Amino acid sequence: MRQFEVLAVIIIAISSVSADDRNASAVFAERIMPIFNSPDPSSCVQCHLSSVDLKDYIRPSSRDTFLSLRDQELIDVKRPRESKILHLIAMGESDPDSLAKRIHEQNRKAEYEAFATWIESCCKDTDLVNAPTQNDAASVGPAKPLEVVRHARKDRVLDSFVRNIWSQRMRCFPCHTPGELDPDNPMHAKPIERHKEFVAQHGAKMNIFKETPEKTLRSLAASSRTHRKDRLPLINLENPLQSLLILKPTSKLPAKGDDGKIGKPSSQIPVSHMGGIKMHKDDHSYKAFAAWLQDYAKSTSGEYKNGESLPKDNWYPTQHVVRIKGLTDWPNLATVQIFVHRWDTETESWSKEPVAFTQSKVTPRKIVNGVLFVLAQDDSRKELESTGETLLPGKVQLRLHLDHEDALSSDPTLFLNANPPDATAIIEAEFNQGFKNADIVEADQVVHHE
Numbered sequence: 001m002r003q004f005e006v007l008a009v010i011i012i013a014i015s016s017v018s019a020d021d022r023n024a025s026a027v028f029a030e031r032i033m034p035i036f037n038s039p040d041p042s043s044c045v046q047c048h049l050s051s052v053d054l055k056d057y058i059r060p061s062s063r064d065t066f067l068s069l070r071d072q073e074l075i076d077v078k079r080p081r082e083s084k085i086l087h088l089i090a091m092g093e094s095d096p097d098s099l100a101k102r103i104h105e106q107n108r109k110a111e112y113e114a115f116a117t118w119i120e121s122c123c124k125d126t127d128l129v130n131a132p133t134q135n136d137a138a139s140v141g142p143a144k145p146l147e148v149v150r151h152a153r154k155d156r157v158l159d160s161f162v163r164n165i166w167s168q169r170m171r172c173f174p175c176h177t178p179g180e181l182d183p184d185n186p187m188h189a190k191p192i193e194r195h196k197e198f199v200a201q202h203g204a205k206m207n208i209f210k211e212t213p214e215k216t217l218r219s220l221a222a223s224s225r226t227h228r229k230d231r232l233p234l235i236n237l238e239n240p241l242q243s244l245l246i247l248k249p250t251s252k253l254p255a256k257g258d259d260g261k262i263g264k265p266s267s268q269i270p271v272s273h274m275g276g277i278k279m280h281k282d283d284h285s286y287k288a289f290a291a292w293l294q295d296y297a298k299s300t301s302g303e304y305k306n307g308e309s310l311p312k313d314n315w316y317p318t319q320h321v322v323r324i325k326g327l328t329d330w331p332n333l334a335t336v337q338i339f340v341h342r343w344d345t346e347t348e349s350w351s352k353e354p355v356a357f358t359q360s361k362v363t364p365r366k367i368v369n370g371v372l373f374v375l376a377q378d379d380s381r382k383e384l385e386s387t388g389e390t391l392l393p394g395k396v397q398l399r400l401h402l403d404h405e406d407a408l409s410s411d412p413t414l415f416l417n418a419n420p421p422d423a424t425a426i427i428e429a430e431f432n433q434g435f436k437n438a439d440i441v442e443a444d445q446v447v448h449h450e
């Protein structure tokens, strides 16, 4: 027989043994166990970066797995094809991200067919279907609490990326923002020229920010999976603060060589950046970058164990700027956190929780300029998302905290407002947009607390 004929005979032989004739255990051993034993994540990883996997729904024997799934109503014994576990596997079909959908399609289909076949063969076994409820049986499903599962979802991570990193991209204009360059805008003629020169010199890696946040995050994530000896990754999952994404913009130009020309940029410690310093360590963008990078690393590695370990992740970027003048006694480059508390006319007191915050450095002219992030409390979050992230004008108290202990160097995401403020100021804030329209606090409005 020729080769394909042999193959055809084998295929016919296999397919004639339909699921009906074979017992569930055999199907389980053949099709479910390989999923359980695979070192690779299941198709759930398309949307769940960690904390839940199809393996969590499999127990070492066919019987135990079936009974656990049945008792948790993940299997519908009357209509096997309608089982909830199959719906979970099929969820990947509804992803609006068509590329991700395609990448995981083959895996998803194989998992779906394996479970559907096995469930059907189980449901034909009346003894098994009618077995009593397993009161003491181990349950199936994620070992982590649901809030951790939710936190590690790709859509949540992306939403956070938009607020913390994508929102700051204009600080990288025009060098890394091809999508923001508009050939119809005469003001962009020079920036377009510069961007083009940089790409000619340094290549496509200049285009860090793509047309959409989704594409940007995907390309950053992909590049963080390839390890290279000669450079740090853009996102460093082992050590998030040593990601090029945050080290480059906080690093100086390369030193000049003997010939007086600027040297080659370094992408290892000590890092240098051909763009020069574009964001200061511990300014508001740095804090947002650091917070996102740390959270991303923990979310992908499944490091979060319980709800208490999750960061609040409730910062919303705004264009509101506060400028505090005349901080003459404070050292240059000292880091200051500013919390905004609103006057509540009903209770005649300042809001207990801050409504916004920023972090910045004392400049040599003894000024602090801060771009505010709104801090959404859990109940106001939905409202914020629908109204846009802005603050209404009104009477506010600014509470200023100096980083006396240099606590931020070990944890840049820290809030210093557990301690009493070093200074306060009360103003009628307008909360307009941009540096030109900052709310200004004059030196004599600032009350220093000893």
Ligand code: HEC
Binding pocket: 042, 043, 044, 045, 046, 047, 048, 052, 053, 054, 088, 089, 090, 091, 092, 093, 094, 095, 141, 142, 146, 149, 150, 153
């Ligand atoms: C297309 C994206 C996507 C895929 C793929 C996906 N899920 Fe989900 N999953 C979601 C979304 C969105 C939610 C929250 C909304 C909901 O409950 O419908 C969720 C919620 C969950 C929850 C928690 C329900 C809750 O109350 O928050 C579990 C458990 C879960 N998925 C398991 C899985 C498993 C197991 C797989 C793989 C077999 C999987 N998911 C595949 C998007 C996905």
Ligand code: HEC
Binding pocket: 169, 171, 172, 173, 174, 175, 176, 198, 202, 205, 206, 208, 234, 244, 245, 246, 248, 249, 265, 266, 267, 272, 273, 274, 275, 276, 278, 279
């Ligand atoms: C004036 C132009 C300019 C600005 C603005 C600028 N950069 Fe750069 N950046 C460069 C150039 C040129 C390179 C390539 C040479 C190098 O690696 O330093 C670079 C490289 C990088 C790299 C390394 C890319 C890679 O794959 O090797 C990162 C990451 C980076 N910049 C981040 C930023 C961020 C984030 C900002 C904004 C907060 C920023 N840069 C602002 C010019 C700029």
